[in-house]
Amino acid sequence: MAGLQVSPRFSKGTDEATALSSLQSLLSSEGGRWTLTSEGEGLERSFKFKTFAKTWDFMTAVSLQCKVKNHHPEWSNVYNTTFIRWTTHNPKGLSTKDLELASLCDSIAKDFGEVEPEPVTCEIRNLADSATVSAGDCCTPKK
Numbered sequence: 001m002a003g004l005q006v007s008p009r010f011s012k013g014t015d016e017a018t019a020l021s022s023l024q025s026l027l028s029s030e031g032g033r034w035t036l037t038s039e040g041e042g043l044e045r046s047f048k049f050k051t052f053a054k055t056w057d058f059m060t061a062v063s064l065q066c067k068v069k070n071h072h073p074e075w076s077n078v079y080n081t082t083f084i085r086w087t088t089h090n091p092k093g094l095s096t097k098d099l100e101l102a103s104l105c106d107s108i109a110k111d112f113g114e115v116e117p118e119p120v121t122c123e124i125r126n127l128a129d130s131a132t133v134s135a136g137d138c139c140t141p142k143k
């Protein structure tokens with residue numbers, strides 16, 4: 001695929017043709033703002049706001065959508081910046097929910113007055129990574 005550094009890895013059962021077209025409009029290589037993670041199994045970007053209050057309001061709005069869709073992000077926050085990664089743990093890979101929620105984050109952020117984000121720093125990504133490890137297995141469907 002032209003302009004794609006990493007190939008997306010979709011989770012099992014994803015309609016790849018549909019997913020690819022929604023993915024393209026999200027990617028920074030295609031004019032969007034999201035980047036594929038190194039293995040292509042997730043989408044990530046940072047969001048920045050003027051104040052912590054706006055940042056927290058944005059996160060609250062995102063969390064309500066997470067409840068509706070029963071899907072959670074791997075995310076971290078420091079002051080006015082929130083780093084968000086969308087990936088599906090089970091079945092592993094990028095799913096339609098990830099794409100939908102990434103796009104929803106874009107529109108919610110706009111509503112909350114997003115400002116130009118800084119490039120993603122290792123620190124804020126590592127914060128999300130370590131939270132993910134300590135969260136344990138949250139995504140194995142209960143029988």
Ligand SMILES: C[C@H](O)[C@H](O)[C@H]1CNC2=NC(N)=NC(=O)C2=N1
Nearest residue numbers: 070071072087088089090139141
């Ligand atoms: C049973 C339920 O569908 C799962 O626990 C859901 C909940 N939210 C989830 N969120 C994410 N990001 N990945 C998952 O695999 C996932 N699984």
